[in-house]
Amino acid sequence: MEGILNILKPPGMTSHDVVDFIRKIYNTRKVGHTGTLDPDAAGVLPVCVGGATKFVSYLVEQDKRYRFEITFGFSTDTLDKSGKIIKSGPVRFLKEKELRQVLREFEGKIKQIPPIYSAKKIKGKKLYEYAREGKIIDIPPIEVTIYNIDLVEYESPYQVLIDVKCSKGTYVRALVRDICEKLNMPGYMSMLIRTEVGAFRIEDAYTLEEIKEKKPSLQPIDKFIKLPSVHLNKIEAEKILKGQFISNRHSIETSFLKLYDNNGKFLGIGVSERNKIRPKRLL
Structure with missing residues (x-):
């Protein structure tokens, strides 16, 4: 199965x-x-x-797509509703034009600092472990891609609903933190729904x-592995399943390939190396 x-x-x-x-x-x-x-x-x-x-x-x-809500008025140590309040401040009325303009500043390749309450590892330890120990640690920024970010709804003045499509590794809580900093208002992520994964x-x-x-x-x-497909004859399939190399007669230069037998059964992933294909991971 x-x-x-x-x-x-x-x-x-x-x-x-x-x-x-x-x-x-x-x-x-x-x-x-x-x-x-x-x-x-x-x-x-x-x-x-x-x-x-x-x-x-x-x-x-x-890539992934999310719908998230920001609530203004205070921020938390975890950047979401589960954390402790660490800052509060006045909430001002925003114009949709200002909101959209700020969101556009995050489109493209951006650098973001992962939240301290996250599973990101630094020096062999997860960041939330440092946080729970009360230790301050320098967190290097990571590069992620925001393909598009759109304003869905603004319930003036306290809440805003946003859609984002982003690359793997993007922290939406960090995105919320940075949006609030741009708007010069405290806020936290009060809701998150992941609407797409590939x-x-x-x-x-x-x-x-x-x-x-x-x-x-x-x-x-x-069906969900986005790699070129190669269909093998009976002898080639038998060799691959035994962990052996086969000749690369398919003229595909990409590194990884989906391998199928002559009946269309998925065998696993192979690696194209010059004039050979070797098994990488098999069912």
Whole structure:
């Protein structure tokens, strides 16, 4: 059994809680998610089951889309509603033109400093471990890409709703922090929904209740791995499955390839090296 499920994670559960839930429903220990969502957040959480867990690393690089809410008036140490209030201040009325102009300043490649309450590792420790120990640490900025960021709704003067499409590794809480700094008002992320992960859309996601009731079929993992495909003859497939090199007669220069046998069965990922193809990760 192998495949992938598009799950609608509810708020109040960790991503690992969802993994445990799927383990029980599908009666297997081999379950893994493709990108953590904070406990307070909801939305798309693709989960790999069985042999598909071998290919999680080929899915985590995908772009993501979020809808998030900023509430003005105070900021917290975690940058979201779960944290302690560390700053408060007056809230001013904003014009939509000003809001849109500030949002546009974040489009493109930007540098952002990961939140101290995050799983980002510095010197072998997760940042939230430093935070819980009360230690101050220099956090180097990371480069991420904001493909587009749009104002959805402004409930003047306290709340604003925003859509963003961004690259892997973007911290929406850090984006909220930096938007508030640009607006010169304290604020925090009061809501977060992940609406897309690569080809996975929120409108196609299963709730946990639906999964428990229907136990939906798993989708084939190779459908969501964005790599060129190569179909092997019987002898080539046998060699690959034995971990052997085969001749590269396909003239594909890219490094990684999806490998199929002559019946169209997905075998795994191969690596193109000059005139040879070697297995990288097989089902």
